[in-house]
Amino acid sequence: MQSQLEKIKQRFEEVNAAMSDPAVFDDPDKYTALTKERSDLEELVQDYDTWKDLINRQEGNKELIEMDEDPEITEMAETENREIKEQLAKLEEEIKIKLVPKDPEDSKNAIIEIRAGAGGDEAAIFAGDLFEMYRRYADKMGWKQSLLSINHSEKGGYKEIVFELEGDEVFGRMKFESGVHRVQRVPETESQGRVHTSAATVAVLPEVEEVDVEINTADLRIDTFRASGAGGQHVNKTDSAIRITHEPTGIVVECQEERSQHQNKEKAMTMLRSKMYDIELEKKQKERAAERKSQVSTGDRSAKIRTYNFPQGRLTDHRINLTLYNLDSIMKGDIQEVIQELRVQENLEKLNALSEA
Template sequence: MEVTAGVGGQEAMLFTSEIFDMYQRYAAYKKWKFEVLEYFPSELGGLRHAVASIAGVEAYKYMKFEGGVHRVQRVPKTEKQGRIHTSTMTVAILPQPTEMRLQISPKDLRIETKRASGAGGQHVNTTDSAVRIVHIPTGIVAECQQERSQIRNKEKAMQMLCAKLYNTKLEEETKKRNYARKIQIGTKGRSEKIRTYNFPQDRITDHRISRSVHHVESFMLGEEMLDEMIQTLREYADYESLMEIISENEKNNSS
């Protein structure tokens, strides 16, 4: 999972931090393993960008519905006039290939090491432990600096690179499919907002299924309310897939 602050400056970064925390709590609620691979905080306690690995029973089947643009509407802490601002952040969910179906040639990789940056006190900048791997044919980059060990960072960066390459391959195969689903739940592009968190009206709206629930703070605890929303999205996606199969069969029978 990758989270990135979008439009809205510091407020977008604060919201990104809250959403990242929400998923960390959701992973704990689902008894999944949540491991932070990259974390770039902002000055005011927000988050510019972060990457985490989530592992557990059906983790991808649930989390894939969270990919897309999340929008927040509220009065930022920094706002003197009490005006409501709209900010965004994006979530990308990449499936991790279980077995190595990807053939990656070592000669296609450029591996760079550098000193870790960011908050870390005495341990930062003492060794070249941060690792950046570039896949030369595609230009896809993965880096990790969370661990003090260069070997561990290299392993994690490689894991991230595999996930990114696998996702690219998956997207290409999806595009090749002869029919596209009307609403691609779980594979929606980053440009489209999937959910709005409206604090003044204490309401969360998921735009894909036109469903609204109240109690934003409870929702962002990442427990029952978020789980129910994702379950509804899963049911809707299953129904949509079924309708697609029926219409495809009808088309084949009539032709």
């Protein structure tokens, strides 16, 4: 571990030196890459400095204990070393997890699809609640959000809503949301006060560039149609909405939220690339899950991952048996604790896989 950390610290110093060179400001792409790399390394370097400081203090205390010149000083040194031993054990576990290689997809932006499942109107309303939860979480994270496609429900919420999130580590955080979300509550339309169970499905796709996926334009059927629903003066007046069908796979994507046909086509192509890339990614996830019996990232989009129980104010994530009783704040976008627990579990699984290899 120490040799890995020494290399990381050396690279951190090299990056700092490169960033202090005035010439780097003439190359925005290089400066951005160096800034990101520095950010990725900084936390581990700080942990390593803390680790070395604890080791030095531990060694200094050992010398005092061996000298045993003053019983009071010896006792203080022994007490501090017991505390240091606990701190080192905890810190070393944290460092090991941070040393686990990141998935290259984690740094990508994400396209999120939410669809109403079983439960009729209540499922559509719940799909709307999930969208609002993610919108607020995105705001807290400083991410940019763009709507791509909306299919409203008459009683409120959405039959389907597709949106894009752009920012730092978006897919790495949002990927855990893929799956079936179940809600238990009394619907507004329920006159008897009975608790109903409904569901919505969430799919999280990594946004990819043209270089990541090769698409033959001859395989595409592109249709234009008039956008529907709330969306401004252009709605229902021009054929600005775009539907693209990839005939070999049968994948269909739509975008209607931009004002121009060109913009909608561009967004639709991004969605198509992401869907095609996701098919291969899902295969890899299932292979990895089979290898390490992953609880968190199985690639099975039909699995029930979470229950939102409103009468009890309870959220349960079934993958890691996590139960929280702050559902109200969670629905307002405070989902960081859940996501963080899932990220820790994923890193532990990766760490175990590395140690078994």
